[in-house]
Amino acid sequence: MDYTKDGSDILLRQPDFDLDETLDCGQAFRWEKTGENTYSGAFLNRPLTISCENGTDLFRLHNTTPEDMENIWADYFDLSVDYGELKKRFSEDETLSKACRYAGGIRILRQDRWEALSSFIISQNNNIPRIKGIIGRLCENYGGYPSYTDMTEETADTLGYLRSGFRAKYLVDAVSKISRGEINLDGIAKMNIADARKALQTIKGVGPKVAECTLLFGFYRTEAFPVDVWVKRVMEKWYPDGLPDCVKGVEGIAQQYLFHYIRTNPELHDVNI
DNA sequence: TTCCAGGCGTATC
DNA sequence: GATACGCATGGA
Numbered sequence: 001m002d003y004t005k006d007g008s009d010i011l012l013r014q015p016d017f018d019l020d021e022t023l024d025c026g027q028a029f030r031w032e033k034t035g036e037n038t039y040s041g042a043f044l045n046r047p048l049t050i051s052c053e054n055g056t057d058l059f060r061l062h063n064t065t066p067e068d069m070e071n072i073w074a075d076y077f078d079l080s081v082d083y084g085e086l087k088k089r090f091s092e093d094e095t096l097s098k099a100c101r102y103a104g105g106i107r108i109l110r111q112d113r114w115e116a117l118s119s120f121i122i123s124q125n126n127n128i129p130r131i132k133g134i135i136g137r138l139c140e141n142y143g144g145y146p147s148y149t150d151m152t153e154e155t156a157d158t159l160g161y162l163r164s165g166f167r168a169k170y171l172v173d174a175v176s177k178i179s180r181g182e183i184n185l186d187g188i189a190k191m192n193i194a195d196a197r198k199a200l201q202t203i204k205g206v207g208p209k210v211a212e213c214t215l216l217f218g219f220y221r222t223e224a225f226p227v228d229v230w231v232k233r234v235m236e237k238w239y240p241d242g243l244p245d246c247v248k249g250v251e252g253i254a255q256q257y258l259f260h261y262i263r264t265n266p267e268l269h270d271v272n273i
Numbered sequence: 274t275t276c277c278a279g280g281c282g283t284a285t286c
Numbered sequence: 287g288a289t290a291c292g293c294a295t296g297g298a
Contacts, residue, residue, distance in 0.1 A: 026279055120279075127278035130296065165294025170281085207281045228279035259279075 001079050003069055010061040010069045016083035017059065018105020019052050025260045026128050027217050028109050029119050029135045030145070043076045044112050045144040078107050086253060092246040095238040096254055099261035106256055109217065113185045114178070115145050116218025117200070120210045121170045134164045151175045170205025177203055189219055196221070216252040225251040234258045
């Protein structure tokens, strides 16, 4: 990791990292673009403003310390993983190769487990701007992203201000199962992927897709492969016989390139051929 | 007005 | 196990 201290900021040199592509690609929902090359957001309740020095691989993490850089942000931004190497691996496959060239600065964010689980419960049959709105209202109400402990008194009625529709009762069930110990997030972290999937899906409102997103973004299980309406189109269009071998073990990372590629590229919205 | 969105629960076969 | 349908909300 290549960084230096600059006054109260940290300057980070980091290839394969684009703020728009990483922070606004539907994996995390509370990063806000606050300037031309600047985003403000948080991991847990530790806020951060990060900006890119105009199209270079130089990033400024405002008002942070080398300790936080080492202990928090390096992990959150997945800086120990060589995405150049991953993209080289993916370039064996024609479609993935294009997706990586289209948006080569995507990284997987290693998010908080509860935030990922609850965020993706909210995400179901929903669109990204509205998901952000609901999560924004939740965080505004709590002064930061609430833990499940913070939410133990909530009911579908008290969550009405979120305007999250039928999803409110699912959040209540998730809070209930976790706070009563029926679901143990630390335990899930240690399970094999099949058991982890099964355990998460005992929560109401958590099916295959939400479980995969929770495992990928909340537990950094890179073999998890979330299939939503967009990735379903990817599979039908380019991978009718399944994923190529070059993604083995990191299916979830490949998924994020493919998801972003098809979702933000209007030319690809024609499903035929 | 109708359709759709990082899906899932339920009923029915 | 597969398939059909309803679901809250809001933007297009």
